[in-house]
Amino acid sequence: MKKFVNDPKNYVPEMLQGIALANPETLKYVPEYNLIMRTDAPRDDKVSIVQGSGSGHEPAHVMTVGKGMLDAACPGDVFAAPPMEYVYETTKLLASQKGVLLLVNNYTGDRMAFDMSQEMSAADGMNVRTLIIDDDVSVKDSTYTVGRRGVAGNFFVMKAVGAASEQGADLDELVRIGENVNSVTRTMGMALTACTPPAKGSPLFELGDDEMEMGVGIHGEPGRSRETLASANEIIDQMLEAVRSDLPYESGDNVALMINGLGGTPISELYLLYGRAHQVLTDQGINVRRNYVGEYCTSLDMAGASVTLVKLDDEIDGLLSAPAEIAIRVF
Amino acid sequence: MKKFVNDPKNYVPEMLQGIALANPETLKYVPEYNLIMRTDAPRDDKVSIVQGSGSGHEPAHVMTVGKGMLDAACPGDVFAAPPMEYVYETTKLLASQKGVLLLVNNYTGDRMAFDMSQEMSAADGMNVRTLIIDDDVSVKDSTYTVGRRGVAGNFFVMKAVGAASEQGADLDELVRIGENVNSVTRTMGMALTACTPPAKGSPLFELGDDEMEMGVGIHGEPGRSRETLASANEIIDQMLEAVRSDLPYESGDNVALMINGLGGTPISELYLLYGRAHQVLTDQGINVRRNYVGEYCTSLDMAGASVTLVKLDDEIDGLLSAPAEIAIRVF
Incomplete structure (x- = not known):
């Protein structure tokens, strides 16, 4: 371990x-x-x-x-x-x-x-x-x-x-x-690897070198489908469409977009996913007014990511803009 | 990959x-x-x-x-x-x-x-x-x-x-x-795993299941020694002492303490390391006046961490307290 x-x-x-x-x-x-x-x-x-x-x-x-x-x-x-x-x-x-x-x-x-x-x-x-x-x-x-x-x-x-x-x-x-x-909030995640709980000492489930779990749960629960590993764009497009079509989020909507890392994925990859998601939403006429890129809710050391959309109204936008002071900070 | x-x-x-x-x-x-x-x-x-x-x-x-x-x-x-x-x-x-x-x-x-x-x-x-x-x-x-x-x-x-x-x-x-x-700044890092550059598609070096690289470089360069995997406390104690004794940092000093993740290590483990490092320094009479826990300088998806100490004077403390606004943020 x-x-x-x-x-x-x-x-x-x-x-x-x-x-x-x-x-x-x-x-x-x-x-x-x-x-x-x-x-x-x-x-x-x-x-x-x-x-x-x-x-x-x-x-x-x-x-x-x-x-x-x-x-x-x-x-x-x-x-x-x-x-x-x-x-x-x-x-x-x-x-x-x-x-x-x-x-x-x-x-x-x-x-x-x-x-x-x-x-x-x-x-x-x-x-x-x-x-x-x-x-x-x-x-x-x-x-x-x-x-x-x-x-x-x-x-x-x-x-x-x-x-x-x-x-x-x-x-x-x-x-x-x-x-x-x-x-007005919807999320979907996917795993590139399993995670290892300290008390178990070995991966929680098996995922082949060329496999990924679409729709994985944050405790490693099975998602929608076990699929062949795809490109970053194919993965984010699939997750984003599952999220977008669920509420649905539509042209003219103002949204917050979160790309959340599951613990083992570096932030460079999260920004790469963000860039694609931002462009796809913009092309659909959906306005990304707020963004969140980093680790917010992880699964130990799992490599993977989730995408979240929030449909903003003035009240939600105002509350998300309010100051906050928590343990995770940079400076 | x-x-x-x-x-x-x-x-x-x-x-x-x-x-x-x-x-x-x-x-x-x-x-x-x-x-x-x-x-x-x-x-x-x-x-x-x-x-x-x-x-x-x-x-x-x-x-x-x-x-x-x-x-x-x-x-x-x-x-x-x-x-x-x-x-x-x-x-x-x-x-x-x-x-x-x-x-x-x-x-x-x-x-x-x-x-x-x-x-x-x-x-x-x-x-x-x-x-x-x-x-x-x-x-x-x-x-x-x-x-x-x-x-x-x-x-x-x-x-x-x-x-x-x-x-x-x-x-x-x-x-x-x-x-x-x-x-007045000193750092030492260590790797639990290698990292995988996207263009290579496979790990940059080999590290056995029971091995770790003490003093690893941020491109996977060899460090001081290849050692048998140890407990979190043993690892942080060894890194911290290498850093502390180098300047050296001494009883009565005010310091900033950074626990930096190398990309694949979850923030829960970094706080576990922080707790130990803070206690060891306090026991040595060294005052941890500022702390930084998270990812600051990574090596792609490498699991591992580094510890940094900065000896603070009023000028440095003031400059570290100044406001800053960068891409990585939480809110």
């Missing part, structure tokens, strides 16, 4: 400790519940935004905690939902007078942990709502999911509700905004 | 086109000389900062063009120095009344192209200086280099002279600042 790892059991806690040490003024790591939270949360003038999910998708979600984004992230082990009691304790820690909004990507294990913890929090009299993200157009009802999966488009929901919560929006308003962003 | 590529010949131009399309207001791509430059450069109230190098190290350097960083980047093909005439034409395009500063990582091929083009520019009466970066402590006199190699520490030189040039510093002052930053 070609990874920087000590004991695989400590992979997630050691990463969380690193994140907190790199951001001592803004973030803290709470080892009892394996969570990362803002040092200034909860604030009674603001709804707390919390995302839970398995680890292995970094920067999602433990590196997107900060002003204008999440108030806390509650990760499970690699590719495993967080334990229900950790979600409940996180909700208690983050409870503010204005309430708590839980963001959950649509996987059955995560939904179960969050549904049960929300019932416990509600029984305690806490004001808690849950918002499900399901942007993946690849498949319906896959290995770990009923309905569509939640993948990289999750970033736009976090960014929008994170911004609106800083501006003082109440819980109902945040649910409306988050559901609206999710409803 | 598990890469997003069309014709390998067009790999670099297609990437550059993607970068320009993603940043239409701030950057332009000049296909004749294969360069990326700011749309507002050259400005006569500012020295133009230009970095050249082979491609394959992205975001260095074509994605670090922008306000507060480079005015232009002049890339060669993958792992190949830019042609001398392209460097010359780039210098002409960027010539301002205050002059041009060329940044060059210390590789013999790059130095030759930049030395010759500087002579041509000087003969034309242009005010041009060259600054060599050589932060790599791994080896002296390696495959493509006389002296030390220039690697990820280059980021700090770019950032410092980029900030000072925005503040109006003249060419002599920028050379002094850049040489000062280079003199």
Whole structure:
């Protein structure tokens, strides 16, 4: 296994400790519940935004905690939902007078942990709502999911509700905004290689030298089809058309375009894909008003990429423009 | 080859086109000389900062063009120095009344192209200086280099002279600042896997399943030793001590600490390494005042990482704190 790892059991806690040490003024790591939270949360003038999910998708979600984004992230082990009691304790820690909004990507294990913890929090009299993200157009009802999966488009929901919560929006308003962003966001991904979970130590699935998995899930779940490796343009054209035709996005629409790397693909290749996607959309009369190129939601060291489109209206565009300060940064 | 590529010949131009399309207001791509430059450069109230190098190290350097960083980047093909005439034409395009500063990582091929083009520019009466970066402590006199190699520490030189040039510093002052930053910056890297150049289509060198290359160069050049794969802590401890003892950095020093990914290593592992490095330095009485975790200077899809230390004084700390706006960003 070609990874920087000590004991695989400590992979997630050691990463969380690193994140907190790199951001001592803004973030803290709470080892009892394996969570990362803002040092200034909860604030009674603001709804707390919390995302839970398995680890292995970094920067999602433990590196997107900060002003204008999440108030806390509650990760499970690699590719495993967080334990229900950790979600409940996180909700208690983050409870503010204005309430708590839980963001959950649509996987059955995560939904179960969050549904049960929300019932416990509600029984305690806490004001808690849950918002499900399901942007993946690849498949319906896959290995770990009923309905569509939640993948990289999750970033736009976090960014929008994170911004609106800083501006003082109440819980109902945040649910409306988050559901609206999710409803106009679509993603499809593909894998060039499998990924290797630290505890397994070997690739999660087999993919031949001349094969690729179109529509792969972010835990390596099967996608739409196993295909022969194609050129960059053929791959991005196929993914983009699957995404575009789903909502659909049409001539005259203003969109945000994200090219997301799955962990093992260098950023040079992502910009090459971006250039082609931008040109294809422009030729179709679709205006790329905002762009996002890099790693937002990964699958450990998987080589591959996903493409996301968001249909912009003035409200969404404004919220995506708002300032944010999170762990992943350049300067 | 598990890469997003069309014709390998067009790999670099297609990437550059993607970068320009993603940043239409701030950057332009000049296909004749294969360069990326700011749309507002050259400005006569500012020295133009230009970095050249082979491609394959992205975001260095074509994605670090922008306000507060480079005015232009002049890339060669993958792992190949830019042609001398392209460097010359780039210098002409960027010539301002205050002059041009060329940044060059210390590789013999790059130095030759930049030395010759500087002579041509000087003969034309242009005010041009060259600054060599050589932060790599791994080896002296390696495959493509006389002296030390220039690697990820280059980021700090770019950032410092980029900030000072925005503040109006003249060419002599920028050379002094850049040489000062280079003199207090040290880096060492290591590879878990080789990388695959698109035109070759297969790994550049062989590394066994239980092997790693300590002190690897960013083009896959041999380092200090081929060793048996070790734990994350053992690897970072060894690299950090090689870097620390070189300047040396000592108890009471204030430093910037960078953990740089080489392209194929996920950011989760980089934060795990960061946590350990931060703790080791703290235990030694060295104060980590600034940190940088992510990809700054890569080797295509190589799995691996490097560690950089910069000894901070008030001037360097101030310049690293200055605002900058470049292609790689999150929001």
